[in-house]
Amino acid sequence: MTVFPLALAQFVASYAATTMTVAVSAIAADLGTTVLGVQTAITLFTLTMASLMVPGSKLTDVLGRKRCFAIGLVVYGAGALLASAAPGPGLLIFGYSLLEGIGSALLIPPIYILVTVTSPDTGTRARRFGVVSGAGALGAAAGPLIGGLITTWAGWRASFLLQVLLVAVILVATPRITEPAGERERKPFDVAGALLSAAGLFFVVSGILRAGSGGWVLIVAGAGVLVAFFKHVRARERAGREPLVPSALFRDRVTNLGLLTQHVQWLVLQGAFFVIAVYLQQVRGYDAIETGLMLTPATAGILGASAAAGRLARRHSPRRLIRGGFALTIAGLALLLLLVRADSGVASAVPGLFLLGAGVGIMLTASVNLVQSRSPDSAQGDVSGVSRSVSNLGSSVGTALAGAVLAGATFALALTTLAGAAAAGLIAALLLPRQERPR
Template sequence: MTVLPLALAQFVASYAATTMTVAVSVIAADLGTTVLGVQTAITLFTLTMASLMVPGSKLTDVLGRKRCFTAGLAVYGTGALLASAAPGLGLLVLGYSVLEGIGSALMIPPIYILVTATSPDLVARARRFGVVSGAGALGAAAGPLVGGLVTTWFGWRASFLLQVLLVGWVLVLARRIDDPRRPRRTPFDVAGAVLSATGLFFVVSGVLQAGTYGWLVSRADWIVAEVVLLPAGGPSPVWVLAGAGGGILAGFFAHVRARERAGREPLVPSGLFRDRVTRLGLLTQHVQWLVLQGSFFVIAVFLQQVRGYDAIETGLTLTPATIGILGASAAAGRLARRHSPRRLVRGGFVLTVAGLALVLLLVRADSGVPSAVPGLLLLGAGVGIMLTASVNLVQSRGPDSAQGDISGVSRCVSNLGSSVGTALAGSVLAGTSGPGGTSFALALATLALAAVVGLVAALLLPRPT
């Protein structure tokens, strides 16, 4: 029973990250604001969640895993309730962007820690991670479809009320969760939390600007508070923001080493990044979410702009990928008995690259829905295999006492991958144009290249000892 509330919580968090995209115009009109304002709220949700994931995971040691999980659910549910009643953009930002973002950062790391800690062996852990990963991928994939249906039939506020109901159900189920480890009385690294959150905020914020301004040369004036900080044709603000974030993160790692030399516990131990399997495993996780979110974004935009599909038709067309993800996740336990995580990650990348290649070869503006089925099915199956195997690989590298650190970094890397995937795909689409969907083909080819990079990282994983 433990895995059900954890999987449902992961579903809700993933659903919230994608469902808003189909209701942007409706929300803007209803609240009397602009589309840009609502898009900013979505961006702030992503920034808040990603930047607080590492500090949130460390709080599992201080508050306890189950308590942190339920506290995150309560904060998240409160945010969703406020957003559903928002009379204007301000309360929407507070409820959705801030509180739901904080709630996600508190509840997501304990999901993976509890699965690791309560699983008796690697096969059981793989099976449970398959359920959780499948629920997360289903939430991300179903967000536009379910959000489109709910918005069309009941209004955009009902989408937030649906989240409130799901969170309430999870809180009831969470009473049965048994956390085998009690909270530790350890000082919380406040300075490290501020440095890591601020650095990640700037890095993710920079990445998210790529779709608007481009990666290298800015396509438009970068204006902040009605002041042009960078004119069009100059350096892209992506590197200004990401560079600032990188500098702050360098200061964070220096802070970590200083605390370790002083014999004090840092937010994240530096030894975590010295393990080769962990480093490569985190890289494969990053690429998986990059390819998943990026390809869903490109295909969805192609279907809507080139074929003229609405949100419901788009979601239905993407169903084969969802089926592939769920099928692979359901088979995670059987696959773990027969193959090592290393082999599964490699095989998943091969299937993903093959799926993207089939989409590129078969899908055209006038090719019809069936042309996308083989490629999307392979893409979903490949990602579904990898999501479970790579999480199992990384989470199994450390002892129970290190699970908070591993989980926080793992979820942070995955969220960063989602942001980079959408930004990378969006920047390619915005920076290229051509007849017959050439820009969409180039964007998918870029994502396929990223998947090849992930495959190379998987090939470099050492044999299990």
């Protein structure tokens, strides 16, 4: 099976989440909105992905993984095309936040399912996950630089047109993807469960986004809806009906801790990119291309770590890699806090950004491989949807949390908050039991 179209699709989805950060000021000025308004569009994009990732993953059992992947690409491409022509924030949100988010929720789960079920052994699986996760990390890390170059030379709309072009390339390569033969089970889709899970996640992240202005009401409401969702899952299981997600998935300690580390990784990465980009543009007056160039050390760190993912997986257990990754990430954030000042030189941010990128890059493949390998092939639809939902929820919460802190505080406090989140991720990694190789 060729991994190229799957890796490129993950690159595009990750790129879309971070490339907007360097164009925030340009988009806000062009569409007559505010930085907060553009931040809301970014958060809604990742939130839509997170909310619909589990239902999207479940649809792969009905439509087939390859077909679901292709449908997601078409929806995503249509959204990018609409966003490129947006005359105001409304169409931008519809095309970028909603359609691209829905498309991502349909196309991303099949990527990880196909890699898992078509890999003959754990070594091959680790290498393929290294390619896919590396592509995702590259999209997230290079998004600011590529977006900065495109925004400066051709305008922010051209960035969406680039996504349309890449989607067309992936669609052409999609027939090369092989899907294991087998009968798909025609099971009823849990519509109520899908609505409850999506609504709960939406309210929780919306509440974080509106922290300080009654957001706690939304957070409490979202938590209540999620409790209702888990009760709904148990009720369907007792009645002998298949729920959206089986409750047994959340009874495995390694899976739960692995999912938590995935959530924190993307929260820290997306949150740090947003905080640094806004700081550079609002405090130092950098334009889009200068902001992207400033984030290049983080890109280099992620790329270097992702390129070594296969070798690292053969020599070290996922638990050790995740722990080491969080330690490097915290060290990088600490260096940024110690060295970066309003009047400091460009070089002051390089060590911290590089360690931040390297730390996240080391963890990405290890966490995905750990979680996906805990379940048999028959349960890959469930675990892949939850895994991708948790990761994208981390991206959404990272942007929302960082924006909320920035709105009422300082760059230093925002980075300190992210360092605290990384410390929580390290604690989760320390609780992972000894398991030298995922089964």
